[in-house]
Amino acid sequence: MMPSGDPGWQIVVGTSPVMLFSLYLRDSAGLDSGPDAAGAPLVSPVVPPVPRMDPGRLVHDAGGLTVLRIEWETWWRQLLGSDPPPEVTPPRFPELESLPALQLLAHAHYGSAMEWSSARISDYAALARRRGRLSLPDPFGELIQERELELGRDAQAFTLQVVELPLSEPRAWFVEPGTLLMSQELPDDEQAFASYVRPLVELLA
Known part of the structure; x- marks a missing residue:
């Protein structure tokens, strides 16, 4: 997790091994889309896609697919x-x-x-190193500075945990009170990043 911020606010950006693991299970069981889609927020399928299997026989004696979906959603929460x-x-x-x-x-x-989750963690570490080599400006900090100029004051104190995940859709999902799930590719698209994150900055700052 890489923190950034001023004394009044902090944004911590990183990924989550256990969330990667949970999303692998969700997608492999076919709970990522369709009528059995699971999770609130319902984040996009992962990339690269994972092998699909039918868990019906496996979980039959434990309540079947309906129970599996409910249990995964409970764990996700x-x-x-x-x-x-x-x-x-x-x-x-x-x-x-x-x-x-x-x-x-x-x-x-x-x-x-x-194995899949470990490979994604390695991919994310490489992505973080690439960002460091390019010395890219902090996209969150830039939006907060813009908001401070609009307001004519410093941002209010807040803490935001940003979890970057390998998701197929370049977007973000805010989970109250202070978690942002985000495609790890979203910061590469300045316009799309701003469209999702600027309203959140306006809310928090």
């Missing part, structure tokens, strides 16, 4: 509501004992899920 998000412990995932269908899914596919 837990991840979004904690700072830092709670970790999980493979291969048995005792943290998911209250979510038996999800625990079965995690146990059955943890190897491929962790």
Whole structure:
């Protein structure tokens, strides 16, 4: 996580291994789109896309696909509501004992899920290094400075956790009170970045 800010505000930008893991499970089970789409906010499918499988037989005795979707959404809310998000412990995932269908899914596919997540963490580290080499200005700081000029005062005190994820849609999702889920490609598109983040800066600052 890379923090930036002034004494009155702080924005912490990074990625989340456990959220990557959870999104792999969501997409592999087909819970990323269609009538069974899971999650609030419903973030885009991940890239690169993950192998699809039918978990129906696996989770049948634990309540089936409907229960799996509900349990994944419960876990997603837990991840979004904690700072830092709670970790999980493979291969048995005792943290998911209250979510038996999800625990079965995690146990059955943890190897491929962790391998995919580790590769995405390496990709994100390379992206962060590239940004550092280019000495790019802080896009959040620039929007806050613009807002301060508009208001004629310093920004109000706030803290924002920005979680960058490899998502197929270049956009962002704000989760109250202070989390922004964002495609890690969004900052590369200055206009799109501003369209999503400027209203949030106006709200917070």
